[in-house]
Amino acid sequence: MKITRLSSAVSIRRTGGNATPEQTEAVKRIIQTVREEGDAALIRFAKKWDNADLSDLRVSREEIDQAVTRFDPQLLNDLTEAAENIRKYHDNQKQEGYKVTEQNGSYVGQRVTAIESAGLYVPGGTAAYPSSVLMNVIPAQAAGVPRIVLLSPPAADGSLSDGVLAAAHILGIDEIYKSGGAQAIAALAYGTESIAAVDKITGPGNIYVALAKSEVNGDVAIDMIAGPSEIAIIADATAYPDEIAADLLSQAEHDPMASSVLLTTDEVLAKAVSDEVEKQLAELPRQSIARAAIDGFGTIYLGETMEELIDAANQLAPEHLEIMTANAAVDAEKIKHAGAIFIGRYSSEPIGDYFAGTNHVLPTNSTARFSSALSVYDFLKRTSIIHYSEQAWQDNKEKIARLARLEGLEAHARAVESRQWKKENRL
Amino acid sequence: MKITRLSSAVSIRRTGGNATPEQTEAVKRIIQTVREEGDAALIRFAKKWDNADLSDLRVSREEIDQAVTRFDPQLLNDLTEAAENIRKYHDNQKQEGYKVTEQNGSYVGQRVTAIESAGLYVPGGTAAYPSSVLMNVIPAQAAGVPRIVLLSPPAADGSLSDGVLAAAHILGIDEIYKSGGAQAIAALAYGTESIAAVDKITGPGNIYVALAKSEVNGDVAIDMIAGPSEIAIIADATAYPDEIAADLLSQAEHDPMASSVLLTTDEVLAKAVSDEVEKQLAELPRQSIARAAIDGFGTIYLGETMEELIDAANQLAPEHLEIMTANAAVDAEKIKHAGAIFIGRYSSEPIGDYFAGTNHVLPTNSTARFSSALSVYDFLKRTSIIHYSEQAWQDNKEKIARLARLEGLEAHARAVESRQWKKENRL
Numbered sequence: 001m002k003i004t005r006l007s008s009a010v011s012i013r014r015t016g017g018n019a020t021p022e023q024t025e026a027v028k029r030i031i032q033t034v035r036e037e038g039d040a041a042l043i044r045f046a047k048k049w050d051n052a053d054l055s056d057l058r059v060s061r062e063e064i065d066q067a068v069t070r071f072d073p074q075l076l077n078d079l080t081e082a083a084e085n086i087r088k089y090h091d092n093q094k095q096e097g098y099k100v101t102e103q104n105g106s107y108v109g110q111r112v113t114a115i116e117s118a119g120l121y122v123p124g125g126t127a128a129y130p131s132s133v134l135m136n137v138i139p140a141q142a143a144g145v146p147r148i149v150l151l152s153p154p155a156a157d158g159s160l161s162d163g164v165l166a167a168a169h170i171l172g173i174d175e176i177y178k179s180g181g182a183q184a185i186a187a188l189a190y191g192t193e194s195i196a197a198v199d200k201i202t203g204p205g206n207i208y209v210a211l212a213k214s215e216v217n218g219d220v221a222i223d224m225i226a227g228p229s230e231i232a233i234i235a236d237a238t239a240y241p242d243e244i245a246a247d248l249l250s251q252a253e254h255d256p257m258a259s260s261v262l263l264t265t266d267e268v269l270a271k272a273v274s275d276e277v278e279k280q281l282a283e284l285p286r287q288s289i290a291r292a293a294i295d296g297f298g299t300i301y302l303g304e305t306m307e308e309l310i311d312a313a314n315q316l317a318p319e320h321l322e323i324m325t326a327n328a329a330v331d332a333e334k335i336k337h338a339g340a341i342f343i344g345r346y347s348s349e350p351i352g353d354y355f356a357g358t359n360h361v362l363p364t365n366s367t368a369r370f371s372s373a374l375s376v377y378d379f380l381k382r383t384s385i386i387h388y389s390e391q392a393w394q395d396n397k398e399k400i401a402r403l404a405r406l407e408g409l410e411a412h413a414r415a416v417e418s419r420q421w422k423k424e425n426r427l
Numbered sequence: 428m429k430i431t432r433l434s435s436a437v438s439i440r441r442t443g444g445n446a447t448p449e450q451t452e453a454v455k456r457i458i459q460t461v462r463e464e465g466d467a468a469l470i471r472f473a474k475k476w477d478n479a480d481l482s483d484l485r486v487s488r489e490e491i492d493q494a495v496t497r498f499d500p501q502l503l504n505d506l507t508e509a510a511e512n513i514r515k516y517h518d519n520q521k522q523e524g525y526k527v528t529e530q531n532g533s534y535v536g537q538r539v540t541a542i543e544s545a546g547l548y549v550p551g552g553t554a555a556y557p558s559s560v561l562m563n564v565i566p567a568q569a570a571g572v573p574r575i576v577l578l579s580p581p582a583a584d585g586s587l588s589d590g591v592l593a594a595a596h597i598l599g600i601d602e603i604y605k606s607g608g609a610q611a612i613a614a615l616a617y618g619t620e621s622i623a624a625v626d627k628i629t630g631p632g633n634i635y636v637a638l639a640k641s642e643v644n645g646d647v648a649i650d651m652i653a654g655p656s657e658i659a660i661i662a663d664a665t666a667y668p669d670e671i672a673a674d675l676l677s678q679a680e681h682d683p684m685a686s687s688v689l690l691t692t693d694e695v696l697a698k699a700v701s702d703e704v705e706k707q708l709a710e711l712p713r714q715s716i717a718r719a720a721i722d723g724f725g726t727i728y729l730g731e732t733m734e735e736l737i738d739a740a741n742q743l744a745p746e747h748l749e750i751m752t753a754n755a756a757v758d759a760e761k762i763k764h765a766g767a768i769f770i771g772r773y774s775s776e777p778i779g780d781y782f783a784g785t786n787h788v789l790p791t792n793s794t795a796r797f798s799s800a801l802s803v804y805d806f807l808k809r810t811s812i813i814h815y816s817e818q819a820w821q822d823n824k825e826k827i828a829r830l831a832r833l834e835g836l837e838a839h840a841r842a843v844e845s846r847q848w849k850k851e852n853r854l
Contacts, residue, residue, distance in 0.1 A: 074829065075829060075830070075833055078826040078829055078830050079830070081826065082826075082830065088527065089527060089535055092525045092527065092537070093537070098519045100515065100516060100519065100784070106783075108516055108783050108784050108785050110519070110520070110785075113763065115796065115797045116763070116796065127834060127835045128834065129834055130830075130833065130834070131830060131834065163833055163834075199796045199797045200797050218652065218792070218794070220797070221794075221797035221798065225645065240845075242845055243842075243845045243846060246838070246841050246842040246845035247842045247845075249838045249841075249842070250836070250838045250839045250841075250842035252838070253836060253837070253838040253839070254836075280838075280841070284837060284838050284841075285835075285837045286835075286836075286837065286838065290838060329814070332812070335810070336540065336543070337810075338810055339810065339811065340810065340811035340812070340813060341810060341811070341812050341813070342813050342814075343812065343813065343814040344814055344815070345817075345846065346815045346816060346817050346819065346820035346846055347813050347814055347815045348815075348820075348842045348843045348845070348846065349842065350827060350831055350836075350839040350840070350842050350843050351813060351815055351820075351823070351827055351843060352811070352813050353831070353839060354827050354830040354831065354839075355823055355826065355827045355830070356533075356535050356813045356815065357527070357535050358535050358537075358811040358812075358813055359811065362811070365645070367645070367648075368808070368810070369542065369543065369626045369808075370542045370626045370627050370647065370648035370808055371648065371808060372808045372809035372810070373809060373811050375809065377804070381795070381796075381797055381798060381799045382799035382800060382802065383762070383764075383765055383766065383767065383768060383795070383799075384766065384767035384768070384779070384785040384786065384789070384800050385759070385767070385768050385770065385785075386767060386768070386769045386770065386774050386778060386779045386783045386785055387756070387769075387770040387771055387774055388771070388773045388774045388775075388778055388783065389773060390772075390773050392773065393773035393775075393778075396778070396782055399505040399508065399509075399782065400777060400778055400781050400782045402501065402502060402505055403502070403505050403506070403509065403557075403558060403781040403782065404777055404780070404781060406502055406557065406590055407554060407555065407556055407557070407558065407590075408554045408712075408713075409677070409680060409681075409713075409777075410680070410711060410712045410713065411673070411676045411677045411679070411680040411707075411711050411713065411717060412677045412680070412777040412780065412781075413777070414673050414676075414677075414707070414711075415670075415673040415674045415676070415677035415775045415776065415777050416775045416777050416778060418667075418669055418670045418673035418674075418775070419670060419772065419773060419775065
């Protein structure tokens, strides 16, 4: 890994890549086709891109039961325990409404309700991500979303992975369809004969899925558009180079554009981590991906002081930040911007990906400055409530009419005053 | 106004309009120019579109003080009282973090912090909107955002409106710049010599402002993209036709594309409201705007039952919904989707625009199905915190490694296991 002095780095902040105009156009065409042709388009695209002959888009009860039966019981237990941890964490995010009542009988307030339906996209193909099912579905369930739908691209034999179906089964989700890519997002946004449209779409995916989510955004809600995975680690001499290297590589194996960054004041540690990364990289199954990520986006930054490292981390606002220092919990307090902070030696990043209970859908590309993990809040909405009593209207109508006229909105002023007409008539 | 039976209406849901490719291209060029040329571009564009010769982009302390001195003291009191109501309502939205601690010494939690900076765009030109200053700044202040900046287009004499500066003064905001349109959004997103970039941009604006916000979205956060204003009213025979008409017109005067809808089961009321709208329209200063809105997007829907009206309102998911019925508070409980609900005769919509305390930045185009009013939450972000103790790691590492391998992510499994190596070495 390259080792650079922080003081000589121009900007360490990461920004997102751009799609090509061809990709954008292709996605627009796919969405239009699904809107026009519905199920027929989904079935044709499944043949074209997933090489799968589908008669039914929906996964049958039998398919789910068979997948669960085939699935390793130990892994089923692991997923169940992970689901419990995730639920326990997210249950803390439930929101209540409120109501502020005045002596004159007026009240204003906020009513919090769940959205009516959510669609989760689960990437498929060579890999399958049961953890994505847990991380997207559980916040929606904790929010109380009545209808939760899963879409995932089928394998060539028309099946979805046992792991994905098992995870869905654990959560009691059985509305699952076989469709992937931009076409799946279009189906969720606008509906087809088989798939009723949803109000919000969440879940990871490739560039086509991301573009499709951007395209339908506004007609339905979407979660964030996730960029390549990122890890930054602040470490001092008390940390172990092989553990740091292993954690840096855990994100590097995700994507050739993933970013792995070490921030340290210790040159000896920097060199040792760099050597360890090389050593461990040589033995990884996803070596070529991790190699591309480490060479392209992996950097060890050397700072003079811990404060400089903290500043750099805040500038970076990384998706995942590990702190492996003598006073990790104290140093963590100084971090202003990060998606998730992993404190101390035993808090290896994959613990958050799978098990600790926090959400693994996190802001990338320095957007942790203003964005947050996927959460229960993403599946709730708030309605403002306003009730003015006759007394409150009487006390305030002139002020409100004046403010409306200040903005040149005469009809606003007259609307508030209109209640007066009858009062006067009655007198 | 046209009167239509709900049973014969195909779809009452509203969808947003689209910008032309030329508008989109123009906005992209403006943003690029501001990124390349900074202040010089802002000054040139102010000359070109606002006809204003600017030497300084920033509003001076003197300009603010003079505006406040000139401003009507009664209106200053009205704005101050409105600001107090808005602050009282929004203070209820402050969010706390949480921490879930386990017996093995682990904890997971959520830390809630304010974003570091927010930029508010205030439209200018012929009208000025002091209420927009209050509605955007106060939630940011309640969240604890340390830096809040205002941008607004200058008049031809290079000034901003007294009302806007007075509202800013009331709130203690003095970082104010003279810049409008897409160029102002570009300056907020990427910064210039005079204006440091912000993390989130909020505030209303025309199509160019909306397009610019879409364009910079992701590099910075934005609030919603607001469509034309909307009001729907559910009314029965207990309501007064002239009051309903006045409230329908209060939204119609905003924009030729504003939508005003009445839902009722009472044909006599429907006819009376239609007549009243004509009568009141003829006397409005913004008659041509309101006329275009009423003719293009105004409808009275007749239903058979109150349930049918409620269903229609939920399908519409309007920005503003007034309920003027015998049991307004009870009927309001049945509404699932609306930006804000105004309950009862005296709760005329402009009360919420200016004074009641709720936010007037509300979801349009049926997005109340999944979106909410601008709020304190929009200016907060959450960081996940994960600390695993050695014991927790010991208890769970095998499960986590198995889940990682299930997803084909070997480096994830090895990262978690890596802590084991030293344990074994030590034994």
